[in-house]
Amino acid sequence: xxxxxxxxxxxxxxxxxxxxxxxxxxxxxxxxxxxxxxxxxxxxxxxxxxxxxxxxxxxxxxxxxxxxxxxxxxxxxxxxxxxxxxxxxxxxxxxxxxxxxxxxxxxxxxxxxxxxxxxxxxxxxxxxxxxxxxxxxxxxxxxxxxxxxxxxxxxxxxxxxxxxxxxxxxxxxxxxxxxxxxxxxxxxx
Amino acid sequence: xxxxxxxxxxxxxxxxxxxxxxxxxxxxxxxxxxxxxxxxxxxxxxxxxxxxxxxxxxxxxxxxxxxxxxxxxxxxxxxxxxxxxxxxxxxxxxxxxxxx
Numbered sequence: 271x272x273x274x275x276x277x278x279x280x281x282x283x284x285x286x287x288x289x290x291x292x293x294x295x296x297x298x299x300x301x302x303x304x305x306x307x308x309x310x311x312x313x314x315x316x317x318x319x320x321x322x323x324x325x326x327x328x329x330x331x332x333x334x335x336x337x338x339x340x341x342x343x344x345x346x347x348x349x350x351x352x353x354x355x356x357x358x359x360x361x362x363x364x365x366x367x368x369x370x371x372x373x374x375x376x377x378x379x380x381x382x383x384x385x386x387x388x389x390x391x392x393x394x395x396x397x398x399x400x401x402x403x404x405x406x407x408x409x410x411x412x413x414x415x416x417x418x419x420x421x422x423x424x425x426x427x428x429x430x431x432x433x434x435x436x437x438x439x440x441x442x443x444x445x446x447x448x449x450x451x452x453x454x455x456x457x458x459x
Numbered sequence: 460x461x462x463x464x465x466x467x468x469x470x471x472x473x474x475x476x477x478x479x480x481x482x483x484x485x486x487x488x489x490x491x492x493x494x495x496x497x498x499x500x501x502x503x504x505x506x507x508x509x510x511x512x513x514x515x516x517x518x519x520x521x522x523x524x525x526x527x528x529x530x531x532x533x534x535x536x537x538x539x540x541x542x543x544x545x546x547x548x549x550x551x552x553x554x555x556x557x558x559x
Binding site for chain 2: 299314
C-alpha cells in the first residue's frame with residue numbers, strides 16, 4: 271500500500287517536473303512547480319516526516335511560489351522565443367555528461383542496495399515529529415539556527431538594495447534605451 | 460515499506476531534470492525555478508536517510524536548506540527585477556555583460 275502511494279506521488283512529482291522544464295510560459299512552469307512541491311510533501315509524509323511536509327507546503331508551495339508568481343505577473347513575462355542553437359557541438363557532450371551522471375547515480379544506488387547495513391527494527395520512532403526536530407534545533411544545532419537568522423537578515427537587506435529604484439541619467443543607459451525603442455517599434459507593428 | 464534506493468532514485472531523477480532545466484532554459488525566472496527544484500531534490504535524500512537511519516539530523520539540514528532557499532528566492536528575484544529594469548528583457552543571453 272505504501273509502495274503504491276509512493277509510486278503515485280513519484281509519478282506526479284516527476285511528471286510535474288518534466289512539464290515545468292518543457293513549458294515555455296513561465297506562469298505555467300510555476301504552477302507545475304507547485305505540483306512538484308505538493309507531491310514532495312506527500313513523499314515526506316510516506317517517510318514519516320510530517321513537520322518537513324508541513325514546512326514544504328507552507329514555505330515552498332506557499333511563500334516562495336507566491337513570490338515567484340508575483341514577480342512573473344509584475345514583469346509581465348512573455349513566452350520564450352525559440353532561438354537557433356549556437357553551440358551545436360555541445361549536444362553530444364551534453365548526452366555524454368547526462369549518461370555519466372546517470373551512471374554515478376546507478377552506482378550509488380547499487381552500493382546502497384548491496385551494503386551490509388541493516389535498519390533497526392521498525393519500532394515506533396519519534397524522529398520526524400515536531401518535538402524531536404525542535405529539540406535538535408534548539409539544543410545541539412543552536413548555532414547553525416542562529417546563523418540562519420543572520421542569513422535571513424542579510425537577504426532582506428540585499429533584496430531591498432537590489433530592488434530599489436536608483437535615479438540615474440537616462441543618457442547613461444544606451445542599452446536600455448535601445449531595448450525601449452525596439453519594444454515600441456514592435457508594438458507599433 | 461518502500462526501499463531506500465527508490466527515494467534516492469527519485470531524488471536523482473528530479474535533480475537531473477532540474478540541472479537540465481538550468482542548462483536548457485533561457486528565461487531567468489525559469490532557471491530560478493529549476494534551481495529550486497534541484498534544492499528540493501536534495502531535500503528528499505536528506506529526509507530519506509534521516510528516516511531510514513532514525514536520526515533527526517537530516518531533517519534539521521532540510522530546515523536549514525529551506526531557509527537558504529527562501530533567502531535565495533528573495534535575493535534572486537531582486538536581481539531578476541534589477542536586470543529587467545536595465546534590459547527590459549528576462550533572457551539571460553541579453554544579460555551577458557555586467558555593465559549597462
